[in-house]
Amino acid sequence: MNSVYLSHNNIISAYGFDSAAAVSSIKNEVSGLSLVDDSKILPNPFYSSLIPQGSLSEAFEKLNPKEAYTRLEQILLVSLADTIKKSGIELSDRVGLIVSTTKGNIDVLEDDSPFDEERAYLNELGKKIENFFGFKNEAIVLSNACVSGVLALAVAKRFIHQKRYDHVFVVAGDLVSKFILTGFNSFQALSETPCRPYCKTRAGINIGEVGCSVLVTADNTNLVDESVRIIGEASCNDANHISGPSRTGEGLYRSIVSAMNQAEIEADAIDYISAHGTATNYNDEMEAIAFNRANLQHTPLNSLKGYFGHTLGASGLLETIIGMYSLHSNTLFASLGFQELGVSKPLHIIKKTTAKESSIFLKTASGFGGCNTAAIFQKVNS
Amino acid sequence: MSSADYKIKSYCHIRDGKVSKNGEVLFSDSSEEFSAFIKATYKHFETDYSKFFKMDNLSKLAFMGAEVLLRDTDEKNIALILSNRASSLDTDRKHQAAISKQSGAFASPAVFVYTLPNICMGEISIRHELYSENSFFIFAEFKPHLLSDYANDLLETEKANEVLCGWVDYDKGKYDAFLYVIAKKGLLPLDTGELTKLYRTK
Numbered sequence: 001m002n003s004v005y006l007s008h009n010n011i012i013s014a015y016g017f018d019s020a021a022a023v024s025s026i027k028n029e030v031s032g033l034s035l036v037d038d039s040k041i042l043p044n045p046f047y048s049s050l051i052p053q054g055s056l057s058e059a060f061e062k063l064n065p066k067e068a069y070t071r072l073e074q075i076l077l078v079s080l081a082d083t084i085k086k087s088g089i090e091l092s093d094r095v096g097l098i099v100s101t102t103k104g105n106i107d108v109l110e111d112d113s114p115f116d117e118e119r120a121y122l123n124e125l126g127k128k129i130e131n132f133f134g135f136k137n138e139a140i141v142l143s144n145a146c147v148s149g150v151l152a153l154a155v156a157k158r159f160i161h162q163k164r165y166d167h168v169f170v171v172a173g174d175l176v177s178k179f180i181l182t183g184f185n186s187f188q189a190l191s192e193t194p195c196r197p198y199c200k201t202r203a204g205i206n207i208g209e210v211g212c213s214v215l216v217t218a219d220n221t222n223l224v225d226e227s228v229r230i231i232g233e234a235s236c237n238d239a240n241h242i243s244g245p246s247r248t249g250e251g252l253y254r255s256i257v258s259a260m261n262q263a264e265i266e267a268d269a270i271d272y273i274s275a276h277g278t279a280t281n282y283n284d285e286m287e288a289i290a291f292n293r294a295n296l297q298h299t300p301l302n303s304l305k306g307y308f309g310h311t312l313g314a315s316g317l318l319e320t321i322i323g324m325y326s327l328h329s330n331t332l333f334a335s336l337g338f339q340e341l342g343v344s345k346p347l348h349i350i351k352k353t354t355a356k357e358s359s360i361f362l363k364t365a366s367g368f369g370g371c372n373t374a375a376i377f378q379k380v381n382s
Numbered sequence: 383m384s385s386a387d388y389k390i391k392s393y394c395h396i397r398d399g400k401v402s403k404n405g406e407v408l409f410s411d412s413s414e415e416f417s418a419f420i421k422a423t424y425k426h427f428e429t430d431y432s433k434f435f436k437m438d439n440l441s442k443l444a445f446m447g448a449e450v451l452l453r454d455t456d457e458k459n460i461a462l463i464l465s466n467r468a469s470s471l472d473t474d475r476k477h478q479a480a481i482s483k484q485s486g487a488f489a490s491p492a493v494f495v496y497t498l499p500n501i502c503m504g505e506i507s508i509r510h511e512l513y514s515e516n517s518f519f520i521f522a523e524f525k526p527h528l529l530s531d532y533a534n535d536l537l538e539t540e541k542a543n544e545v546l547c548g549w550v551d552y553d554k555g556k557y558d559a560f561l562y563v564i565a566k567k568g569l570l571p572l573d574t575g576e577l578t579k580l581y582r583t584k
Binding site for chain 2: 102103104106109110111120121122123126127138140141142143144145151155158159161162164178179182183184185186187234235236237238239240241242243250251254258262367368369370371
């Protein structure tokens with residue numbers, strides 16, 4: 001089977017408008033979370049990381065838009081424009097587009113939205129992005145809860161293997177909206193403080209927003225310094241509960257084992273785990289059980305939710321891109337917010353950003369509907 | 383095994399008050415409302431599963447389609463690849479209506495959890511004990527070639543032994559489900575033309 005790589009990439013976040021801005025802040029253990037007071041979203045202030053609208057509008061105007069675009073569309077277009085430009089790839093019929101999102105333009109359902117309700121249909125969002133750049137192929141929208149961002153990479157690889165495309169651009173994003181915040185609030189899942197994944201004092205999640213994009217390609221001549229090869233990926237359901245994680249970490253454990261089998265590696269070959277770590281009691285406990293069953297309890301692990309919050313359909317892609325830079329710079333990034341282990345099984349949480357020679361990392365995610373995804377990436381340039 | 387060898391093992395339509403399997407109508411009901419129709423479907427197939435009544439419309443539709451195709455199978459490594467146009471918008475509108483009242487005080491976790499289209503695959507996985515691959519795609523219309531590419535890859539890499547694929551859409555009271563099982567042995571060749579023809583069959 002031919003190799004498939006992740007290459008040119010971009011992250012639009014509270015830190016700035018490229019991946020480097022996010023990576024340098026993370027390296028310095030600086031959180032992107034701050035207290036947001038917006039009664040249109042929630043009556044009480046909440047911790048989040050938001051993309052500043054002023055800078056977004058400014059960056060978006062440079063793309064010379066010919067019509068009005070929603071906030072999410074602007075974020076996705078600005079991110080993808082950067083990745084496409086850097087790749088130098090002509091958008092021929094061999095180039096695919098995958099859009100990863102859980103809720104897309106769901107904010108257009110609000111009474112005061114200037115956009116038509118049609119815009120809430122996810123294929124309309126896909127079409128806006130496809131037409132803006134002139135993709136020859138119809139956008140494939142993947143909406144698979146919180147595993148969407150990393151599953152989208154597996155999907156891109158699978159379409160490349162089937163010779164449907166030579167290159168696939170994956171773009172991912174979700175907004176911080178009243179729709180999402182009130183929903184998580186109804187589950188009493190929101191933390192009133194910056195989140196603390198795996199910590200004894202963890203008190204729930206923060207929701208954040210980013211837009212990010214990456215080129216997935218079979219062409220090993222169009223790679224970047226931080227490029228990685230996808231060596232294994234799998235997605236397994238818990239078959240247990242639609243909103244509660246499995247007590248045995250079943251789906252996550254099976255996803256990890258299946259991805260390791262495909263990569264033909266054992267647990268000790270993995271240098272680093274970029275875990276999901278939402279900082280809810282149940283999720284973090286489930287992950288601890290699954291990692292122990294997979295014999296990964298001694299492998300250095302972080303959750304990046306303490307930097308960005310949970311960015312929903314973008315999180316898996318966002319955290320994979322950060323993982324690429326982590327491998328490239330041989331640096332393990334601190335799991336921000338963590339103080340003392342608060343799960344029932346041992347885990348090796350990265351407490352401080354440290355240097356470590358690394359070549360393989362595992363990315364995992366889990367979500368509502370009992371879905372789980374694991375993907376394993378290997379450094380290309382050492 | 384090359385993709386040309388895979389077959390359509392069985393297929394099911396749920397639309398216009400009818401449930402059919404492999405082209406044969408198994409049940410029809412004249413209820414105008416989806417809720418009454420799908421409840422009658424549930425009863426007709428003697429589905430003893432109380433969680434059904436907590437599901438949203440999209441999940442009920444997908445669940446009954448899977449019920450028709452999977453109830454007699456022993457295979458457990460069946461991947462799910464579903465698609466539609468309206469995502470979970472039917473339930474999204476309910477959540478939106480609740481939170482529009484005041485300060486989000488009326489948001490309900492029992493509604494909010496269904497504001498994701500992949501939840502229906504979670505329901506099918508729980509019912510049939512499938513610890514398998516799940517992917518939910520949104521398209522303007524049924525795209526058999528893309529679903530087949532994806533199914534082929536899961537079968538070729540031995541991530542799944544069979545795949546339950548198809549289209550399951552619920553929007554503004556209208557419903558349309560066309561699900562099919564792809565396997566090594568079956569009724570019909572797996573090809574885009576065949577799938578398009580079957581999908582359009584009334």
